[in-house]
Amino acid sequence: xxxxxxxxxxxxxxxxxxxxxxxxxxxxxxxxxxxxxxxxxxxxxxxxxxxxxxxxxxxxxxxxxxxxxxxxxxxxxxxxxxxxxxxxxxxxxxxxxxxxxxxxxxxxxxxxxxxxxxxxxxxxxxxxxxxxxxxxxxxxxxxxxxxxxxxxxxxxxxxxxxxxxxxxxxxxxxxxxxxxxxxxxxxxxxxxxxxxxxxxxxxxxxxxxxxxxxxxxxxxxxxxxxxxxxxxxxxxxxxxxxxxxxxxxxxxxxxxxxxxxxxxxxxxxxxxxxxxxxxxxxxxxxxxxxxxxxxxxxxxxxxxxxxxxxxxxxxxxxxxxxxxxxxxxxxxxxxxxxxxxxxxxxxxxxxxxxxxxxxxxxxxxxxxxxxxxxxxxxxxxxxxxxxxxx
Amino acid sequence: xxxxxxxxxxxxxxxxxxxxxxxxxxxxxxxxxxxxxxxxxxxxxxxxxxxxxxxxxxxxxxxxxxxxxxxxxxxxxxxxxxxxxxxxxxxxxxxxxxxxxxxxxxxxxxxxxxxxxxxxxxxxxxxxxxxxxxxxxxxxxxxxxxxxxxxxxxxxxxxxxxxxxxxxxxxxxxxxxxxxxxxxxxxxxxxxxxxxxxxxxxxxxxxxxxxxxxxxxxxxxxxxxxxxxxxxxxxxxxxxxxxxxxxxxxxxxxxxxxxxxxxxxxxxxxxxxxxxxxxxxxxxxxxxxxxxxxxxxxxxxxxxxxxxxxxxxxxxxxxxxxxxxxxxxxxxxxxxxxxxxxxxxxxxxxxxxxxxxxxxxxxxxxxxxxxxxxxxxxxxxxxxxxxxxx
Numbered sequence: 001x002x003x004x005x006x007x008x009x010x011x012x013x014x015x016x017x018x019x020x021x022x023x024x025x026x027x028x029x030x031x032x033x034x035x036x037x038x039x040x041x042x043x044x045x046x047x048x049x050x051x052x053x054x055x056x057x058x059x060x061x062x063x064x065x066x067x068x069x070x071x072x073x074x075x076x077x078x079x080x081x082x083x084x085x086x087x088x089x090x091x092x093x094x095x096x097x098x099x100x101x102x103x104x105x106x107x108x109x110x111x112x113x114x115x116x117x118x119x120x121x122x123x124x125x126x127x128x129x130x131x132x133x134x135x136x137x138x139x140x141x142x143x144x145x146x147x148x149x150x151x152x153x154x155x156x157x158x159x160x161x162x163x164x165x166x167x168x169x170x171x172x173x174x175x176x177x178x179x180x181x182x183x184x185x186x187x188x189x190x191x192x193x194x195x196x197x198x199x200x201x202x203x204x205x206x207x208x209x210x211x212x213x214x215x216x217x218x219x220x221x222x223x224x225x226x227x228x229x230x231x232x233x234x235x236x237x238x239x240x241x242x243x244x245x246x247x248x249x250x251x252x253x254x255x256x257x258x259x260x261x262x263x264x265x266x267x268x269x270x271x272x273x274x275x276x277x278x279x280x281x282x283x284x285x286x287x288x289x290x291x292x293x294x295x296x297x298x299x300x301x302x303x304x305x306x307x308x309x310x311x312x313x314x315x316x317x318x319x320x321x322x323x324x325x326x327x328x329x330x331x332x333x334x335x336x337x338x339x340x341x342x343x344x345x346x347x348x349x350x351x352x353x354x355x356x357x358x359x360x361x362x363x364x365x366x367x368x369x370x371x372x373x374x375x376x377x378x379x380x381x382x383x384x385x386x387x388x389x390x
Numbered sequence: 391x392x393x394x395x396x397x398x399x400x401x402x403x404x405x406x407x408x409x410x411x412x413x414x415x416x417x418x419x420x421x422x423x424x425x426x427x428x429x430x431x432x433x434x435x436x437x438x439x440x441x442x443x444x445x446x447x448x449x450x451x452x453x454x455x456x457x458x459x460x461x462x463x464x465x466x467x468x469x470x471x472x473x474x475x476x477x478x479x480x481x482x483x484x485x486x487x488x489x490x491x492x493x494x495x496x497x498x499x500x501x502x503x504x505x506x507x508x509x510x511x512x513x514x515x516x517x518x519x520x521x522x523x524x525x526x527x528x529x530x531x532x533x534x535x536x537x538x539x540x541x542x543x544x545x546x547x548x549x550x551x552x553x554x555x556x557x558x559x560x561x562x563x564x565x566x567x568x569x570x571x572x573x574x575x576x577x578x579x580x581x582x583x584x585x586x587x588x589x590x591x592x593x594x595x596x597x598x599x600x601x602x603x604x605x606x607x608x609x610x611x612x613x614x615x616x617x618x619x620x621x622x623x624x625x626x627x628x629x630x631x632x633x634x635x636x637x638x639x640x641x642x643x644x645x646x647x648x649x650x651x652x653x654x655x656x657x658x659x660x661x662x663x664x665x666x667x668x669x670x671x672x673x674x675x676x677x678x679x680x681x682x683x684x685x686x687x688x689x690x691x692x693x694x695x696x697x698x699x700x701x702x703x704x705x706x707x708x709x710x711x712x713x714x715x716x717x718x719x720x721x722x723x724x725x726x727x728x729x730x731x732x733x734x735x736x737x738x739x740x741x742x743x744x745x746x747x748x749x750x751x752x753x754x755x756x757x758x759x760x761x762x763x764x765x766x767x768x769x770x771x772x773x774x775x776x777x778x779x780x
Contacts, residue, residue, distance in 0.1 A: 001634055003405025008398070014650060015393025214615040214635045214642070221607035228603065244391055245604045248650060252604070257647055260404060260638060 001212045001261040008255050010147045011173045014248065018175055019050055022135075023058035025173040029133045030090025032061050034083055036104040038068045038096045042139065045183055047095055051137075063087050065107070068096065071154040071161060071276050071283070072103035074119045080107035081116040084132060091172075094136045097192075098143025101136045105151035105169045108132040121164055122153050128166025136171045139180040141246040142192030142284060144199055144254030146174040154277055159357075160364070161277035176251065178243035186234040190342040191284030193230035193246060197223055198287040199253035202265045204310060206303045206374035212261035219258050220313045225249050227314060231341050265373035268294055271382055274361035279353050288338035289348060293388040295331045298375040299324075306374075307331065348389045358386045391602045391651040398645050400537045401563045404638065408565055409440055412527075413448035415563040419523045420480025422451050424473055426494040428458045428486045435573055437485055437527065453477050455497070458486065461544040461551060461666050461673070462493035464509045470497035471506040474522060481562075484526045487582075488533025491526045495541035495559045498522040511554055512543050518556025526561045529570040531636040532582030532674060534589055534644030536564040544667055549747075550754070551667035566641065568633035576624045580732040581674030583620035583636060587613055587727075588677040589643035592655045594700060596693045596764035602651035609648050610703045615639050617704060621731050655763035658684055661772055664751035669743050678728035679738060683778040685721045688765040689714075696764075697721065738779045748776045 013021050026033055035051060042048040055062045065080045083089065084107060092111075094104035108131040110118035121128065138146040145151065149170045154161040184192070200219045205211050225245050233242035252258065271294070272286040295307060304323035311317035311330020315337065321329065339346040348354075362382035371377040377385075403411050416423055425441060432438040445452045455470045473479065474497060482501075484494035498521040500508035511518065528536040535541065539560045544551040574582070590609045595601050615635050623632035642648065661684070662676040685697060694713035701707035701720020705727065711719065729736040738744075752772035761767040767775075 001405075001631065003403075003407055005401065005403055005408075005411075007401040011395065011397040013393075013395055015391075017393055018395075021395075211631075212634065212638070213618065213631070214612065214638050217611035217615055218608055218642075221611045222604065225604040225607055241391065241601075241603070244602065244651070248602075248604050252608075252647075257642075261634070 002263065004260050006256055006260060008147065008170060008257070010171050010255070012147060012176060012251065013173065014176045016177055016179060018177065019054065022051070022137075022175065023054050023060065025135055026060055026091055026093065027058060028172070031059060032063070032088055032090045034063045034065060034080060034087070034089045034092050034107065036065045036068060036080060036092060036094045036096075036100055036107065038066070038100050040066070041183065042095050045180060047137065047139070047180060051093070051095060063089065068100045068103045070099050071152075071280060072099045072106065074106070074122065074153050074155045077103055077106035077110055077118040077153060078116060080104070081110035081118065084111035085116055089132065091133045091135060094134065095139070097138070097140030098145040101134070101138070101145040101171070102143070102151035102153065104134050104136070105131070105145070106153050106164060108134045109164065109166065109169065118153060118164070119155060122162050123160070126166070128164065128168045131166065131168035133172045134169070135173045137175040137180070138247065140184055140188065140192055141181055141243070141250040142195040144196070144250050146171060146176065147251040148254040148256070150254070152273065159277045161273040174251070176247050178240055178247045181243050181247065182238045184237065186237070186343075188282075189233050189237070190230065190344055191282045192250070193226050193233070193284070194288045194338060194342060194344070195284040196246065196250050196253045197226045198268050198284075198291055200258060201291060202268050202373070203258060203262055204306070205262050206298070206306045215258060215260050215262060220310070222249050222252050222258065223314045227337060234342070263372065267371050267373040267377060270365050270371045271385060274365045275348070275353065277364075278357050278361060279351065281351055281353070285344050285351070288342065288344045289346065289389050290385065292331050292335040292338065293385050295334065297381065297385050297388065299327055299331070303374050348386070355387060355390065358383050362386065392653065394650050396646055396650060398537065398560060398647075400561050400645070402537065402566060402641065403563065404566045406567055406569060408567065409444065412441070412444050412525075412565065413450065415525055416450055416481055416483065417448060418562070421449060422453070422478055422480045424453045424455060424470060424477070424479045424482050424497065426455045426458060426470060426482060426484045426486075426490055426497065428456070428490050430456070431573065432485050432529065435570060437529070437570060441483070441485060441527075453479065458490045458493040460489050461542075461670060462489045462496065464496070464512065464543050464545045467493055467496035467500055467508040467543060468506060470494070471500035471508065474501035475506055479522060481523045481525060484524065485529070487528070487530030488535040491524070491528070491535040491561070492533070492541035492543065494524050494526070495521070495535070496543050496554060498524045499554065499556065499559065508543060508554070509545060512552050513550070516556070518554065518558045521556065521558035523562045524559070525563045527565040527570070528637065530574055530578065530582055531571055531633070531640040532585040534586070534640050536561060536566065537641040538644040538646070540644070542663065549667045551663040564641070566637050568630055568637045571633050571637065572628045574627065576627070576733075578672075579623050579627070580620065580734055581672045582640070583616050583623070583674070584678045584728060584732060584734070585674040586636065586640050586643045587616045588658050588681055590648060591681060592658050592763070593648060593652055594696070595652050596688070596696045605648060605650050605652060610700070612639050612642050612648065613704045617727060624732070653762065657761050657763040657767060660755050660761045661775060664755045665738070665743065667754075668747050668751060669741065671741055671743070675734050675741070678732065678734045679736065679779050680775065682721050682725040682728065683775050685724065687771065687775050687778065689717055689721070693764050738776070745777060745780065748773050752776065
């Protein structure tokens with residue numbers, strides 16, 4: 001068990017009637033607000049109008065950047081940073097899903113650099129300790145960006161999708177109203193749910209040896225919640241209980257409360273980011289294809305008991321098997337969840353992806369070294385895992 | 391499911407080698423530090439010497455208040471507040487268990503009042519939004535004070551033990567080294583463990599109806615952890631894994647992460663505080679005596695399924711029973727845990743408490759109204775529950 005520091009000062013307003021607190025949170029930082037959003041779903045569901053009304057009533061001057069992409073581009077981030085510089089923005093307000101919040105975080109960081117370009121921060125792996133304050137209104141349970149210190153930014157010119165981290169990127173406040181996710185289609189709900197699940201799985205302690213039982217217990221609690229409520233939300237998109245469980249699970253999965261004493265892993269995420277960077281596929285879908293193959297590839301005598309525990313405690317796999325058989329059943333159960341319950345197409349071939357770029361993607365994913373986790377992955381390992389996904 | 395706000399900016403340094411961060415945390419607030427501690431166990435285990443050395447090396451001027459009682463007195467709090475006023479203290483540093491941290495919080499609040507008296511704040515139910523900053527070094531997994539917004543202060547003249555709450559009472563930083571709890575005797579370990587367990591139980595959703603499944607899952611995860619690791623820590627006091635699981639469970643139980651969407655209940659705590667106020671018994675022991683009787687008293691058709699769920703998910707009670715039978719088995723399992731596993735004496739009679747003050751205590755516990763929770767308790771209910779504890 002490793003020493004750890006837990007610090008998450010994000011103030012979360014969760015529930016149906018919390019937007020009344022928006023102006024007080026924004027005015028903590030000033031009156032000039034850059035509103036960042038995506039394709040306009042917030043215009044359809046009334047959130048945009050609510051924000052404009054609140055701003056007007058509170059003397060807040062609202063500037064806008066719309067059209068944030070599902071995998072937000074560094075060029076979009078830089079547009080936002082330019083607005084911040086030109087208009088002396090005090091606080092960046094994201095209204096949308098994880099991509100929108102990530103974009104807002106990138107803007108907040110780039111706005112305080114000299115040239116307003118986010119890419120040197122991203123590609124240089126800079127830990128951001130200085131940024132404009134970010135406030136987030138979440139409309140999609142998935143990435144955990146509403147309560148974490150990370151943003152993922154894509155550069156489509158160079159086929160790169162990379163995480164930007166920093167204590168200054170934790171939102172100052174987040175508004176989570178499960179009702180905002182009512183309009184999410186079944187496919188997006190499934191992809192978001194698996195993103196949540198995978199954030200926990202990537203951190204789940206699979207390496208054997210001394211563990212932090214409380215953390216494992218809480219990780220399994222969050223994964224069980226996703227397994228239980230994702231199919232409900234897919235069938236009944238306006239089921240508040242289902243949407244609320246998924247939304248708070250999204251925040252729990254990455255707010256560091258489940259990290260204590262573990263080595264923060266991100267094997268599946270590292271491999272999937274390449275898929276999205278090269279083919280712009282939906283992140284959660286890519287993860288669902290990769291995750292069962294990753295577990296199959298790394299399965300060995302050392303990690304079999306932990307994978308089996310995951311199976312019994314999250315998917316109800318029967319107890320009393322030998323560890324290796326149990327672990328295989330656990331991986332089968334995970335596949336059933338991804339491709340049966342969530343209904344996601346099971347192969348990269350289904351997504352029209354072939355092995356053309358696997359070698360380059362595998363090199364990229366390892367960033368000149370290895371992917372850490374329960375088993376270190378070299379480019380040749382990653383390439384093999386991609387091949388298993390065909 | 392209710393709307394909720396989650397906000398906990400406490401920065402926790404957890405593990406064996408974190409005290410190197412103490413000076414930076416203290417110096418955030420200034421150089422004049424009031425060190426608050428209890429009976430001297432920190433002198434025996436070396437923590438006191440470490441603090442003095444760190445202070446000396448960092449130019450910190452250390453003042454001291456020692457002798458904090460297990461149920462900290464308002465008079466002791468006021469002594470500390472007087473030192474703060476006289477010496478212009480910048481930050482209050484607690485080193486000890488929950489009582490010491492509670493005392494430090496009371497001092498921090500009282501120091502900023504005109505007359506330096508904490509009792510009007512406590513008895514008036516004031517929500518404290520202004521206090522000196524508190525930094526805590528935890529040596530005993532129990533009360534959760536290291537990461538919550540509460541302090542419990544006793545007035546032995548009036549036989550009152552009352553909670554003082556406020557956002558300003560959340561420690562700015564907390565240091566949790568499980569090794570500091572190695573010297574804790576088995577009885578104190580058991581009492582601390584049950585205090586943790588009961589913080590979750592008091593909040594566990596027993597009222598039936600719509601629930602927040604994720605929160606229930608996480609609550610059960612924390613309770614299972616206590617049930618598993620408390621007996622290990624009692625038998626092997628220097629088992630790091632056991633001490634670490636209990637210590638982080640202590641923080642999880644009250645840092646509000648398990649509160650989301652629930653009604654924060656405190657039925658057992660309200661009833662036990664009277665026992666400690668009148669008889670100065672160990673808080674966790676009093677709770678263990680009260681809790682199974684409370685569940686027995688409130689058990690009805692509405693809450694039976696939830697109590698049964700607690701039994702199956704936390705104590706492994708068999709599935710498939712009817713709810714009422716299952717709930718009774720759950721309460722039996724809880725009693726076995728308290729009086730078997732933890733080895734606590736099972737009745738108030740064992741602690742030389744008779745019914746002399748039950749009526750007055752019951753009135754006190756209800757504070758002129760009712761104790762809220764899964765079933766509202768009036769003074770006559772509380773008196774009956776006390777009688778069941780004889």
